[in-house]
Amino acid sequence: MFELRLNRPSSVQFSGAMASTAKDAQDLFSAMRSAYSKTPTRLKIIDVYVIYGLITALIQVVYMAMVGTFPFNAFLSGVLSCIGTSVLGVCLRIQVNPENKEFKDLSPERAFADFVLCNLVLHLVIMNFLG
Amino acid sequence: MAEGGPLGLLVFATIFVLIGVLAFSIRLFSVIKYESIIHEFDPYFNYRVTQYLTKAGIYEFWNWFDDRTWYPLGRVIGGTVYPGLTLTAGTMWWVAQAINIPLSVETVCVFTAPVFSAFASWATFLLTKEVKGTGAGLTAAVLLAMVPSYISRSVAGSYDNEAVAIFALVLTFYLYVKTLNTGSLFYATLNSLAYFYMTCSWGGYTFIINLIPIHVLLCLVTGRYSSRLYIAFAPLVVLGTLLAALVPVVGFNAVMTSEHFAAFLVFVILHVVALERYIRRTLDEATYRMAFTVVVAIGTTGAVVLVGILIALVAASPTKGWSGRSLSLLDPTYASKYIPIIASVSEHQPPTWPSYFMDINILAFLAPAGIIACFRPLTDSSTFIILYMITSVYFSGVMVRLMLVLAPAACIVGGIALSAAFETLTRSIKYAPTAPPALLLPAEKEEASSSGATPGSSAATSSKEKAKEASTGKARETGKEKPAKRKQRKEKEATDKLIAGKEAPEEKLALLPVEASAVGIVLLIMLTSFYVVHCVWAAAEAYSAPSIVLTSRTEDGVHVFDDFREAYAWLNHNTHEDDKVASWWDYGYQTTAMANRTVIVDNNTWNNTHIATVGMAMSSPEKAAWDIYRSLDVKYVFVVFGGLVGYPSDDINKFLWMVRIGGGVFPHIKEPDYLRDGQYRIDSQATQTMLNSLMYKLSYYRFAEATMDGKGYDRVRRTEIGKKQFRLTHFEEVFTSHHWMVRIYKLKEQKNKVRGKIKRKSKASKSKASSTTKRSASKGRSQK
Numbered sequence: 085m086f087e088l089r090l091n092r093p094s095s096v097q098f099s100g101a102m103a104s105t106a107k108d109a110q111d112l113f114s115a116m117r118s119a120y121s122k123t124p125t126r127l128k129i130i131d132v133y134v135i136y137g138l139i140t141a142l143i144q145v146v147y148m149a150m151v152g153t154f155p156f157n158a159f160l161s162g163v164l165s166c167i168g169t170s171v172l173g174v175c176l177r178i179q180v181n182p183e184n185k186e187f188k189d190l191s192p193e194r195a196f197a198d199f200v201l202c203n204l205v206l207h208l209v210i211m212n213f214l215g
Numbered sequence: 216m217a218e219g220g221p222l223g224l225l226v227f228a229t230i231f232v233l234i235g236v237l238a239f240s241i242r243l244f245s246v247i248k249y250e251s252i253i254h255e256f257d258p259y260f261n262y263r264v265t266q267y268l269t270k271a272g273i274y275e276f277w278n279w280f281d282d283r284t285w286y287p288l289g290r291v292i293g294g295t296v297y298p299g300l301t302l303t304a305g306t307m308w309w310v311a312q313a314i315n316i317p318l319s320v321e322t323v324c325v326f327t328a329p330v331f332s333a334f335a336s337w338a339t340f341l342l343t344k345e346v347k348g349t350g351a352g353l354t355a356a357v358l359l360a361m362v363p364s365y366i367s368r369s370v371a372g373s374y375d376n377e378a379v380a381i382f383a384l385v386l387t388f389y390l391y392v393k394t395l396n397t398g399s400l401f402y403a404t405l406n407s408l409a410y411f412y413m414t415c416s417w418g419g420y421t422f423i424i425n426l427i428p429i430h431v432l433l434c435l436v437t438g439r440y441s442s443r444l445y446i447a448f449a450p451l452v453v454l455g456t457l458l459a460a461l462v463p464v465v466g467f468n469a470v471m472t473s474e475h476f477a478a479f480l481v482f483v484i485l486h487v488v489a490l491e492r493y494i495r496r497t498l499d500e501a502t503y504r505m506a507f508t509v510v511v512a513i514g515t516t517g518a519v520v521l522v523g524i525l526i527a528l529v530a531a532s533p534t535k536g537w538s539g540r541s542l543s544l545l546d547p548t549y550a551s552k553y554i555p556i557i558a559s560v561s562e563h564q565p566p567t568w569p570s571y572f573m574d575i576n577i578l579a580f581l582a583p584a585g586i587i588a589c590f591r592p593l594t595d596s597s598t599f600i601i602l603y604m605i606t607s608v609y610f611s612g613v614m615v616r617l618m619l620v621l622a623p624a625a626c627i628v629g630g631i632a633l634s635a636a637f638e639t640l641t642r643s644i645k646y647a648p649t650a651p652p653a654l655l656l657p658a659e660k661e662e663a664s665s666s667g668a669t670p671g672s673s674a675a676t677s678s679k680e681k682a683k684e685a686s687t688g689k690a691r692e693t694g695k696e697k698p699a700k701r702k703q704r705k706e707k708e709a710t711d712k713l714i715a716g717k718e719a720p721e722e723k724l725a726l727l728p729v730e731a732s733a734v735g736i737v738l739l740i741m742l743t744s745f746y747v748v749h750c751v752w753a754a755a756e757a758y759s760a761p762s763i764v765l766t767s768r769t770e771d772g773v774h775v776f777d778d779f780r781e782a783y784a785w786l787n788h789n790t791h792e793d794d795k796v797a798s799w800w801d802y803g804y805q806t807t808a809m810a811n812r813t814v815i816v817d818n819n820t821w822n823n824t825h826i827a828t829v830g831m832a833m834s835s836p837e838k839a840a841w842d843i844y845r846s847l848d849v850k851y852v853f854v855v856f857g858g859l860v861g862y863p864s865d866d867i868n869k870f871l872w873m874v875r876i877g878g879g880v881f882p883h884i885k886e887p888d889y890l891r892d893g894q895y896r897i898d899s900q901a902t903q904t905m906l907n908s909l910m911y912k913l914s915y916y917r918f919a920e921a922t923m924d925g926k927g928y929d930r931v932r933r934t935e936i937g938k939k940q941f942r943l944t945h946f947e948e949v950f951t952s953h954h955w956m957v958r959i960y961k962l963k964e965q966k967n968k969v970r971g972k973i974k975r976k977s978k979a980s981k982s983k984a985s986s987t988t989k990r991s992a993s994k995g996r997s998q999k
């Protein structure tokens with residue numbers, strides 16, 4: 085991002101760039117937050133669920149880095165189950181989002197039923213693979 | 216299909232069922248011409264495993280350690296076999312037993328392939344319907360039911376992985392395209408389960424898990440990202456990886472080998488793109504642009520770091536993480552340089568140009584037309600088909616065995632092309648306007664004429680339909696009444712009923728003159744009838760041979776060579792159950808399945824050194840070979856010899872691989888020792904090493920006496936043999952089959968050697984005594 089601000093005098097450039105990018109980052113944050121607050125509550129719940137899954141996956145990876153990979157199948161099934169549920173949560177969000185014109189004739193109940201079915205298969209596999 | 220009304224639905228259902236029946240019946244030639252037996256080599260192993268499964272149950276099968284092969288190493292069957300085929304056949308057998316239909320395991324195994332080829336044709340219909348519509352679907356299904364390349368690996372009796380795997384492949388692709396078109400998570404789940412079935416069945420599942428990411432990447436790059444793409448791909452990666460890791464053969468390779476990295480890479484890229492789209496939707500333009508620069512800066516540094524780690528990990532392994540077989544696909548010269556075993560398998564050679572015409576016939580030139588038809592219009596699913604076609608053409612050019620993967624792709628695009636051609640021609644006839652052809656070209660005049668003629672159009676269309684019936688009547692008289700042509704006509708009527716539903720937009724498209732269309736239809740029907748004739752011929756003559764029973768035509772009729780089963784039955788009845796039998800690896804599976812004896816090496820070829828040991832033994836002189844076989848506890852050795860009857864696939868012709876593979880591991884076997892002027896010869900010009908090798912001796916022992924003129928003329932090599940009269944010192948012949956095709960030898964007992972040692976010992980003691988006396992004498996003399 086520093087390379088893009090080429091039209092400033094060089095001596096003040098660095099601190100000026102830092103200040104402007106900090107301000108930009110703050111602007112960005114507030115813009116994101118205000119835009120995000122407009123999303124419906126049920127989508128926000130799904131988002132929280134997805135982020136929870138990802139954080140759990142991250143914790144498992146950090147734990148694996150600390151204690152080693154044995155037993156590897158347990159690690160794989162744990163991480164992939166978290167990532168899998170997050171992915172499925174994102175899929176549910178896509179299908180339930182009223183802004184998505186492609187899915188306007190898909191009832192949210194049907195979307196949720198598909199979500200549950202896919203999660204069922206995922207967790208069956210996980211339990212088998214967990215060893 | 217509903218547009219045609221109930222009659223259209225009935226016609227469609229009839230065609231659909233008939234396609235399945237056709238696919239099943241065309242593969243029965245081998246049962247009719249020979250008998251209901253298992254063919255070739257690999258199917259015997261699968262048959263043995265299925266027998267074990269049905270007898271011992273699934274838990275025993277899953278944990279089975281087989282000590283009857285690769286003696287003394289054994290083989291973990293549960294962990295090294297793709298269980299899909301055996302579990303499928305085992306389930307079918309169990310279901311039949313449960314409803315009291317007494318089918319033997321052999322019958323179920325023999326007929327598994329035809330049944331699943333019917334399913335594969337139906338799956339091809341479904342896949343092509345998703346891409347282009349019902350007409351193209353039915354055409355593609357008919358083409359796949361008959362295509363010789365698929366028939367060659369799925370005749371009744373060819374009980375191999377591909378019988379089930381092609382069905383699983385097409386089903387997985389169908390469910391992927393269906394998910395892509397509908398965006399339904401239900402189909403995404405089914406897609407993952409179908410991928411699991413494919414992973415269970417065949418090693419070619421890596422094709423799927425690399426093709427789908429390439430397609431997703433193509434969609435992302437060409438700006439076709441949609442949320443349906445995300446739903447189609449992201450759950451597949453996660454669920455698919457987990458399901459693939461469940462199969463013991465794959466295990467942790469699902470996350471550790473390079474064959475799967477494409478999926479993970481595209482998974483990450485897809486998420487990046489999805490996130491970018493989401494942010495662009497929520498933010499306004501200016502803030503989005505700023506966010507873009509921030510993210511790009513952070514993202515590129517993070518990505519560079521990650522990619523650097525990945526490259527370092529991959530570069531650390533000598534094969535860059537790819538398995539030997541995959542590397543030989545990417546670099547066709549790899550196998551011949553480094554892994555002679557992979558290079559020696561005949562199925563792994565590149566195909567010749569004529570084999571394309573033999574195996575996919577008219578599809579070879581219909582395929583480019585189909586690829587062009589896929590571009591109009593270009594949808595996500597048609598890009599997938601184009602990509603599938605191109606990649607499978609490349610891989611089929613590397614290995615003849617992969618022509619099988621090309622077959623469904625060629626049938627799909629060929630079906631699309633044929634269906635589009637038929638549609639254009641029949642539409643031209645159906646909507647040929649009553650006005651002269653000059654009015655056809657300007658679109659607005661055509662609209663005016665068609666709208667003006669609407670009151671009379673019903674009369675016009677009925678007269679045009681009569682003209683069409685006349686042309687089809689012509690076709691009926693010119694051609695022969697083959698079921699395929701009846702089907703083509705029915706399918707044409709079905710497409711016409713489809714067209715009838717959407718009259719108005721069709722009027723705007725260009726039409727060909729009526730006579731040209733009629734001639735075109737006749738020619739297309741003749742083309743497809745040539746295809747049918749070729750496919751039936753290929754199925755009957757070329758691909759039905761069981762290769763364990765050979766036939767030849769003589770003046771008295773058909774002469775049958777059943778030597779292999781004769782030899783295996785002899786082994787089964789005349790040797791002890793624990794005796795070990797050594798031969799070249801080609802016959803390992805058949806020996807364990809039919810003769811029920813422990814073998815040293817078999818077709819699995821997982822241990823190169825063990826095979827090289829047998830190769831070294833076959834290339835060494837008698838004494839050295841006896842020592843090697845003795846160290847492996849071998850009791851019987853057999854060779855396959857075709858010189859008396861002219862059977863070309865015998866062990867002498869395979870001898871060069873024994874030398875090369877043996878020489879690859881044991882450097883004292885040098886190939887030039889066996890060559891004269893760069894060729895392997897067994898006549899008087901052969902080298903001494905060749906004439907002394909065990910393979911030569913075991914093949915030609917007493918051969919000169921057996922031939923009528925005593926000269927020992929080898930019908931395969933077309934010369935007289937070099938050394939005609941010789942005796943075997945360490946082996947004795949115990950069985951030679953009727954046409955001398957299988958010759959079994961027993962290792963002579965060790966007591967000859969021991970007796971010799973005792974003799975030498977006594978000689979040595981005698982000489983010692985004499986030497987001591989001599990010494991004392993000389994001592995005496997020197998002392999003097």
